[in-house]
Amino acid sequence: MKTRITEMLGTKYPIIQGGMMWVGRAELVAAVSNAGAFGIITALTQPTPEHLVKEIERTRTLTDKPFGVNLTILPSAKPPPYEAYLDAILDNGIKVIETAGNNPKEFIAKAKARGVKIIHKCTAVRHALSAERNGVDAVSIDGMECAGHPGEDQIGCLVLFAIAAKKLKIPLVASGGIADGRTMAAALAMGIDGINMGTRFCVTKEAPIHDKIKQLLVDKSERDTLLIFRTLHNTGRVLKTSVSEEVVATENRPGGCEFKDIQHLVSGAKGREALESGDESKGLIWAGQTVGLIDDIPTCAELIDKMVRECRELLSAARDKVN
Structure with a gap:
């Protein structure tokens, strides 16, 4: 090409x-x-x-x-x-x-x-x-x-x-x-x-990512991502997990949300831990809607x-x- x-x-x-x-x-x-x-x-x-x-x-x-x-x-x-x-x-x-x-x-x-x-x-x-x-x-x-x-x-x-x-x-x-x-x-x-x-x-x-996270991405569909940080005007797309759902729930609670309210959930160090440990509950996993197109690990x-x-x-x- x-x-x-x-x-x-x-x-x-x-x-x-x-x-x-x-x-x-x-x-x-x-x-x-x-x-x-x-x-x-x-x-x-x-x-x-x-x-x-x-x-x-x-x-x-x-x-x-x-x-x-x-x-x-x-x-x-x-x-x-x-x-x-x-x-x-x-x-x-x-x-x-x-x-x-x-x-x-x-x-x-x-x-x-x-x-x-x-x-x-x-x-x-x-x-x-x-x-x-x-x-x-x-x-x-x-x-x-x-x-x-x-x-x-x-x-x-x-x-x-x-x-x-x-x-x-x-x-x-x-x-x-x-x-x-x-x-x-x-x-x-x-x-x-x-x-x-x-x-x-x-x-x-x-990819330097735990096999459990790779399989998680294979198993997810195009409907399994969330938009976070929307109320903070810094929108990000991540995989739908218990962590990202808690972030969105905190953002949408009555009275709003400041970054300090979710910082413990979204830190880069925690995201790295999730990717490397294979434990999706440790932090955010950033992923696009193309997870719906992925069905193997070549x-x-x-x-x-x-x-x-x-x-x-x-x-x-x-x-x-x-x-």
């Missing part, structure tokens, strides 16, 4: 493994890249910039194929040393950065001065157009079905992808709502240059090969229907 994204990334297929907290580590990243797609290390999973350098080095022992690093920049009372993480990325030969959250112009300029490409994740077309004006090289746009933070507009993938493809000039990646060859074909048919998957790559042999190579084959077959069948 050849698109503007494969040319930019140097990959065989226009498939990107999105940056995921606690999940975007060397084993998964290398497996994705070795299979012809593009793996991404999650910078802030590493406790310090020095640890990130070691994770980049470790990934290079597992693959000689291209991979990138995600750096999500969010407002915080005690922000991590974002610029030090950026320097660690730039000083260690990474050629593509996936950014999310805020995208300071000075960070863009610093990266581009070093010849680094930036894929910026957005949840709205207006934000994508702003990122394009600010000089990013590609946009990854998240529909409402996605795991993580889908924004506050509540626009589904089909409409969002079509409008973005119509309005943006730079390469466009579809993120959210994609987990198989059928959804990949739909995105490409709309003029999208590539796809980004998070939840689907969590349910692979190489290797990354098996997943990508099957997706590409199905995508090609469906696009060919669609051409036959209209010819």
Whole structure:
């Protein structure tokens, strides 16, 4: 497959493994890249910039194929040393950065001065157009079905992808709502240059997640996610569990909710514990509605090969229907 994204990334297929907290580590990243797609290390999973350098080095022992690093920049009372993480990325030969959250112009300029490409994740077309004006090289746009933070507009993938493809000039990646060859074909048919998957790559042999959590994601349907933090205007999509149901119940109680009321339920450390222990009661499990499309736990190579084959077959069948 050849698109503007494969040319930019140097990959065989226009498939990107999105940056995921606690999940975007060397084993998964290398497996994705070795299979012809593009793996991404999650910078802030590493406790310090020095640890990130070691994770980049470790990934290079597992693959000689291209991979990138995600750096999500969010407002915080005690922000991590974002610029030090950026320097660690730039000083260690990474050629593509996936950014999310805020995208300071000075960070863009610093990266581009070093010849680094930036894929910026957005949840709205207006934000994508702003990122394009600010000089990013590609946009990854998240529909409402996605795991993580889908924004506050509540626009589904089909409409969002079509409008973005119509309005943006730079390469466009579809993120959210994609987990198989059928959804990949739909995105490409709309003029999208590539796809980004998070939840689907969590349910692979190489993902650093406990087997019980992987099986839980297989067993769930498209109806088994919840939107949390809606009353706090920071909407997030997670798997429906006893923890996330308690969060939603607390948010909806009479008199409202402050973040401190749910902080003990939603901390990142507890989410990591759930993923690594296999105990879903320990913390949040972030997942998109694509859990309804997932029914097995393949290797990354098996997943990508099957997706590409199905995508090609469906696009060919669609051409036959209209010819």
